[in-house]
Amino acid sequence: MPVARILTKEMVIAAMNKTKSVRSAARYLNCSYTHLKKYMKAYVDEATGKSLFEVHKNQSGKGIPKHSLTDYGRIKKEPHVSQIVSGEADASYFTPEKLKHRMIEFGYLKEECYACGFNERRVIDFKIPLLMHFVDGNKKHFGMGNVQMLCYNCYFLLSGNIFTQSELETLEDGKPRAHNTERVNMELDPYHLEKLRELGLYEDNIEDDPYSLVSRKK
DSSP: OOOOOOOOOOHHHHHHHHOOSHHHHHHTTOOHHHHHHHHHHHHHHHTTTBBBHHOOOOOOOOOOOOOOTTTTTTEEEEHHHHHHHHHHSOOGGGGGHHHHHHHHHOOOOOOOOOTTTTOOOOOTTOOOOOEEEESSSSOOOOOOOEEEEEEHHHHHHHTTTTSSSHHHHHHHHHOOOOOOOOOOOOOOHHHHHHHHHHOOOSSSSSOOOOOOOOOOOO
């Protein structure tokens, strides 16, 4: 019997940041609404003291755009992502980044590399290094089968360069740079702690560190 997937608080918060409702968050995490609801009710939002489920449930649809304004100030209904995929509506209604998240949210795209299956998330922010690839080369054609997600490695091998020559020179010049992501305060369950220990990414006894005299950032 398969073991139920564990959802950490950080995974749930990452999904909340990308979606507007609990059902959308469940689709983002590729799990059932009931499975996610159990974890969201168990985790508490420090700012409000409410459960993450109470914070994120959105029965009224608040924040989910239903209408937009035309150039003439007239109200016009924004097309659903299904209309973009079917070709009934113009893809210019959405930015590529927004449309990518919508397609993942509504299940039109899997959040993994279509070539090698890579779907590992970065520990600090749970992002996956994936890029949209258009099979026919038309970046306005979002039809099923034409849009795929590729990891950086497969995109380089199958589609083309990811960075320009100047960007590569900047990356490889050896100069130290600040991190481009914020540190996340992790709250890990026993299963994920054990996995981090196996990878050598978690230390139980910092006091035994031979470099303990070096100041640590509090």
